[in-house]
Amino acid sequence: MLNHRxxxxxxxxxxxxxxxxxxxxxxxxPFLWVVFAAFKGQREMFTAGARLWPYEWVFDNxxxxxxxxxxxxxxxxxxxxxxxxxxxxxxxxxxxxxxxxRYRFPGRDFLYRLILATLFxxxxxxxxxxxxxxxxxxxxxxxxxxxxxxxxxxxxLYVLLFTxxxxxxxxxxxxxxxxxxxxxxxxxxxxxxxTRPVxxxxxxFQFMHTWNEFNIPLIFTFSKPxxxxxxxxxxxxxxxxxxxxxxxxxxxxxxVIPVLLVFLAFQNYFVRGLSGAVKx
Amino acid sequence: xxRVFYExxxxxxxxxxxxxxxxxxxxxxxxxxxxGPSGCGKSTALRxxxxxxxxxxxxxxxxxxxxxxxxxxxxxxAMVFQSYALYPHMTVYDNMAFGLKLRKTPKDEIERRVQxxxxxxxxTQLLDRKPKQMSGGQRQRVALGRAIVRDPxxxxxxxxxxxxxxxxxxxTRAEIxxxxxxxxxxxxxxxxxxxxxxxxxxxxxxxxxxxxxQVNTPQHLYDHPGNVxxxxxxxxPAMNFFSGTITGTLEEMYVDSGGVRIRLPQNExxxxxxxxxxxxxxxxxxxxxxxxPQYIPAGVKEQLIEATVDVTELMGNEIFVxxxxxxxxxxxxxxxxxxxxxxxxxxxMAFNSEKVHIFDKAxxxxxxxxxxxxxxx
Numbered sequence: 001m002l003n004h005r006x007x008x009x010x011x012x013x014x015x016x017x018x019x020x021x022x023x024x025x026x027x028x029x030p031f032l033w034v035v036f037a038a039f040k041g042q043r044e045m046f047t048a049g050a051r052l053w054p055y056e057w058v059f060d061n062x063x064x065x066x067x068x069x070x071x072x073x074x075x076x077x078x079x080x081x082x083x084x085x086x087x088x089x090x091x092x093x094x095x096x097x098x099x100x101x102r103y104r105f106p107g108r109d110f111l112y113r114l115i116l117a118t119l120f121x122x123x124x125x126x127x128x129x130x131x132x133x134x135x136x137x138x139x140x141x142x143x144x145x146x147x148x149x150x151x152x153x154x155x156x157l158y159v160l161l162f163t164x165x166x167x168x169x170x171x172x173x174x175x176x177x178x179x180x181x182x183x184x185x186x187x188x189x190x191x192x193x194x195t196r197p198v199x200x201x202x203x204x205f206q207f208m209h210t211w212n213e214f215n216i217p218l219i220f221t222f223s224k225p226x227x228x229x230x231x232x233x234x235x236x237x238x239x240x241x242x243x244x245x246x247x248x249x250x251x252x253x254x255x256v257i258p259v260l261l262v263f264l265a266f267q268n269y270f271v272r273g274l275s276g277a278v279k280x
Numbered sequence: 281x282x283r284v285f286y287e288x289x290x291x292x293x294x295x296x297x298x299x300x301x302x303x304x305x306x307x308x309x310x311x312x313x314x315x316g317p318s319g320c321g322k323s324t325a326l327r328x329x330x331x332x333x334x335x336x337x338x339x340x341x342x343x344x345x346x347x348x349x350x351x352x353x354x355x356x357x358a359m360v361f362q363s364y365a366l367y368p369h370m371t372v373y374d375n376m377a378f379g380l381k382l383r384k385t386p387k388d389e390i391e392r393r394v395q396x397x398x399x400x401x402x403x404t405q406l407l408d409r410k411p412k413q414m415s416g417g418q419r420q421r422v423a424l425g426r427a428i429v430r431d432p433x434x435x436x437x438x439x440x441x442x443x444x445x446x447x448x449x450x451x452t453r454a455e456i457x458x459x460x461x462x463x464x465x466x467x468x469x470x471x472x473x474x475x476x477x478x479x480x481x482x483x484x485x486x487x488x489x490x491x492x493x494q495v496n497t498p499q500h501l502y503d504h505p506g507n508v509x510x511x512x513x514x515x516x517p518a519m520n521f522f523s524g525t526i527t528g529t530l531e532e533m534y535v536d537s538g539g540v541r542i543r544l545p546q547n548e549x550x551x552x553x554x555x556x557x558x559x560x561x562x563x564x565x566x567x568x569x570x571x572x573p574q575y576i577p578a579g580v581k582e583q584l585i586e587a588t589v590d591v592t593e594l595m596g597n598e599i600f601v602x603x604x605x606x607x608x609x610x611x612x613x614x615x616x617x618x619x620x621x622x623x624x625x626x627x628x629m630a631f632n633s634e635k636v637h638i639f640d641k642a643x644x645x646x647x648x649x650x651x652x653x654x655x656x657x
Contacts, residue, residue: 170363170365172361172362172363172364172365173365173367175327175330175332175359175361175365176359176361176365176367177367178331178332178351178352178353179330179331179332179352179353179357179358179359179379180353180378180379180382181352181353181379181382181383182378182382186382190367190378193369194368194369
């Protein structure tokens with residue numbers, strides 16, 4: 001009887017795994033197609049149809065993208081923008097979350113709700129005020145200006161995550177730190193490593209967001225194309241009468257790899273970060 | 281080394297009072313246990329002493345200085361928490377050294393103190409581990425170690441054994457007592473477990489609703505509880521209480537609840553005097569002072585009371601018998617394990633008439649107390 005049930009379960013699982021594989025393949029196929037297109041010649045790309053494997057491996061697309069389309073410069077800019085904006089967001093959101101979770105002060109709840117309310121403000125609506133601000137600061141067409149604009153929001157989701165996580169840390173840890181003689185910053189530094197899951201989540205979200213950001217790097221570097229990031233730089237493949245699709249595919253591969261690496265590096269903490277914050 | 285003095289200390293959050301006008305002196309090197317049910321204010325009193333809570337009124341003295349406005353780190357105290365409160369991402373060594381590092385203690389001095397504390401507690405082999413790689417008992421030792429390295433004037437313990445299993449609790453209890461003897465420092469220990477209090481304390485302070493009920497040695501509290509609450513809280517199973525009246529004369533005085541009538545010994549008659557005859561009282565008899573008629577210890581002046589067995593619980597070395605008097609008053613007796621009692625049996629239980637505690641019914645304060653096994657402190 002039990003054996004029979006087990007066999008039924010195994011059969012059910014096999015069907016499920018097969019279905020998931022098919023769905024997964026459908027899901028990943030376009031991505032794989034772009035990756036392989038980066039190794040094809042222009043003509044083959046248009047004639048290969050749905051075929052993935054190139055007849056002839058072409059590596060020229062990458063050097064064209066890297067040097068001719070100036071991806072070398074865009075890559076550097078993107079890494080700089082993404083890293084700096086992520087670090088700023090991390091510092092800002094973790095400190096804000098720490099104070100909101102651990103301290104009671106007048107207006108605390110109002111402040112918390114206000115930060116949460118910014119979640120519902122469409123990003124496009126703040127670009128103009130941001131532009132005016134950055135211009136007033138004399139930072140238009142500078143890397144610092146782009147970084148500030150990319151990390152200038154309330155980071156509401158990140159604050160929410162940090163607040164929840166800090167609130168879930170047992171009170172005794174903070175009391176113990178007080179007795180040990182830790183001041184505000186020392187206590188913050190002491191408990192910050194405990195929020196590793198949230199830090200990982202923020203890194204993944206913010207890094208991906210700034211890496212793929214298009215509007216801000218375009219608008220804030222309009223007169224200085226060399227300050228653009230990869231997402232904007234993709235336009236370099238658009239000629240007057242043609243489009244360099246294989247170069248574009250190679251550029252896409254170049255731009256996707258770092259994001260994938262960041263995700264793989266921090267994915268272990270990712271789910272814990274989200275669930276921990278909800279629990280808190 | 282320091283004495284601690286709570287001088288009319290009150291801690292309130294708006295209308296909610298945690299500690300109410302507490303005056304309590306703890307001499308240097310004493311092991312004092314604050315005990316009471318949940319919400320009685322014992323942890324609050326400890327946290328006020330640690331500086332983790334600001335007091336509303338009064339003064340707290342540590343040594344010869346008032347510490348009301350002194351931050352926790354400068355009070356020369358160390359605290360062990362129920363949850364251990366170890367920093368999860370640090371090794372045992374770093375956990376123990378953290379406070380010293382913040383105080384900018386020289387590295388070799390930190391090393392010496394941590395190694396010494398680890399040796400005392402037998403955790404030298406754990407110094408490189410992180411808290412999650414250790415058992416509850418090991419974590420609690422690390423928490424103790426963290427307190428020891430600071431070499432404080434006062435050790436504070438907030439229910440440190442509550443998260444341990446029963447066996448480990450007994451073992452750690454003994455280790456804390458040994459530690460107190462070895463360090464010779466003032467220990468203030470909070471627990472809701474009266475067994476912990478009785479076994480470890482030099483003196484016990486019993487709290488209820490933020491108010492100090494009684495403070496004395498464990499034996500004195502057990503023998504001479506000052507009110508009904510202390511009488512019921514200290515001792516397991518709890519003391520049996522009966523509502524009754526004082527009857528008779530100075531020559532022959534009784535407490536009588538209807539189902540239980542006991543003639544009082546001369547010393548209690550003298551404590552009560554003639555003015556209490558006719559007074560409504562609550563009288564209490566501990567379960568170990570009620571015996572099976574066939575197994576009465578020598579020297580006990582018994583008073584036989586008829587009762588019906590309700591439930592029996594065999595504990596191995598004794599039996600807890602739940603009984604009902606003719607007037608349906610329930611009480612528990614700890615009797616000899618050889619006594620054969622079954623539910624429904626009618627039996628004349630032998631009450632030790634020299635061990636009756638008498639309290640005023642209105643105020644619940646002690647009116648007369650039996651002779652104890654020690655002189656009253």
